[in-house]
Each structure stands twice: as C-alpha cells, then as structure tokens.
Amino acid sequence: AQTVTQSQPEMSVQEAETVTLSCTYDTSESDYYLFWYKQPPSRQMILVIRQEAYKQQNATENRFSVNFQKAAKSFSLKISDSQLGDAAMYFCAYRSRFNSGGSNYKLTFGKGTLLTVNP
Amino acid sequence: NAGVTQTPKFRILKIGQSMTLQCTQDMNHNYMYWYRQDPGMGLKLIYYSVGAGITDKGEVPNGYNVSRSTTEDFPLRLELAAPSQTSVYFCASTKDRGGTDTQYFGPGTRLTVL
Numbered sequence: 001a002q003t004v005t006q007s008q009p010e011m012s013v014q015e016a017e018t019v020t021l022s023c024t025y026d027t028s029e030s031d032y033y034l035f036w037y038k039q040p041p042s043r044q045m046i047l048v049i050r051q052e053a054y055k056q057q058n059a060t061e062n063r064f065s066v067n068f069q070k071a072a073k074s075f076s077l078k079i080s081d082s083q084l085g086d087a088a089m090y091f092c093a094y095r096s097r098f099n100s101g102g103s104n105y106k107l108t109f110g111k112g113t114l115l116t117v118n119p
Numbered sequence: 120n121a122g123v124t125q126t127p128k129f130r131i132l133k134i135g136q137s138m139t140l141q142c143t144q145d146m147n148h149n150y151m152y153w154y155r156q157d158p159g160m161g162l163k164l165i166y167y168s169v170g171a172g173i174t175d176k177g178e179v180p181n182g183y184n185v186s187r188s189t190t191e192d193f194p195l196r197l198e199l200a201a202p203s204q205t206s207v208y209f210c211a212s213t214k215d216r217g218g219t220d221t222q223y224f225g226p227g228t229r230l231t232v233l
Contacts, residue, residue, distance in 0.1 A: 004161070035221075042226070043207060043226065043227045043229075044224065044226050044227070045162075045209060045211075045224035045227075046224075047221055047222075047223075050221060091161055091162075093161075106152070106164040106167065106177055106178070107154075107162070107164070107222060108161075109161025109162045109163075110161050111159065111160055111161050112159075112160075112161055
C-alpha cells in the first residue's frame, strides 16, 4: 500500500516571499500521479498542480511549481510571490496510474500542511 | 455547469439515526467517490463507483452504504449513526481513470453525531 507523508504540520510565509512545502511518499510502483490540493477555510478541495511520474520535467502552474525527485520519492511544492489568498491547508496526494485491485481509483492523501501568509 | 454538488452542508444526528448524503455531478463523469476527512487528517476513501450500477468499497466502508442508479447521482447512506462517523464528507468525480486523473470535489458535508 502507498503512503504519503507531510512532515510539516504548519508553515508560515511573509507576503510576496517564497515557501516550500514538503511531501514524501512510499510506493513500489513505477508509474503514478502526484497532486497538490489546496483546502481553504471554505473546505472546498482545489487542485493546485499535478505531476505524472513518467515525466521528468517538473510541473508548473503560474506561481506554483514542484520539485519532483522520483528516486528519493519526494514531491515538494514551491509557492512564489505568496499572496494572502494562498493561506490554506495543502494536501499532497498519490494515485496509481494502473489498476491493481482497484488501487488506481483512489487518492491517498497526506495529513496536510497548514500554510499561514503574514501581511 | 455546477460541477459536483452536495447536500446538506451541515447536519447534526443523534446516535442511531440514519441519513443520506446527496451527491450530484453534471459533468457526465463515470467515476465517483466518497471520502471522509477527520480533524487534522487527510481524506480517506469510503466507497467508489465506476459507473451506474457498479460500486465498490474503499478503505473505510464500515457503517456506510452507497448506490449508483444514474450517472449523475451517488448518494451515501448512514444507517445507524455513531459518534465515530463525525467527520466532513466529500464527494468527488472523474471522467475516467485513464484521462486527466483530476478528481473534482464537492464542497463537503459537515456531519456531527451526538
């Protein structure tokens, strides 16, 4: 079974600064997807960024980018030019690419990192 | 296009009561999921469905039941509510498992069992 670990329960950053959230995962699979989801106080789960394991290039979405280290099983999220609206709980998640006993249907989540943005 | 909608947003139940959490998506997605989120934790999969008439258990199915009679709707049933079921429940959907693999989430239902 896959596991996802977020070792930082809380992080804070000054507005306009850069912050990196850490995520490690454990899997025996070679092909999978990794995600970062944002959960603001409204509790809506919002997809921030997605990475395919077979792609070596790190995904980027505007101010959000990832550092995907497949051998180290590490998937960190970098937020540049932090904004007050970035304050939220951030979840790292894993999904198998191929079906093995229904495993590719589910997302496996970490416990989350609460990001505070200070003005 | 409303995406994934859930009702109710909040509910308080007494121990032993039953209720149904509603989930509807208007994106013609084949795959639908129910997750629960306990305080300070990530989401855990309760049940999922790969199409109308087909459902299967996830990680934490005990105490819940589901049905999928249409592509759009995927209700979650709690038959005998217990305090351990106090949680926030999220419904999600995807077009298929080999597509974008992005799960679209509903706004959640906060359930308290007293």
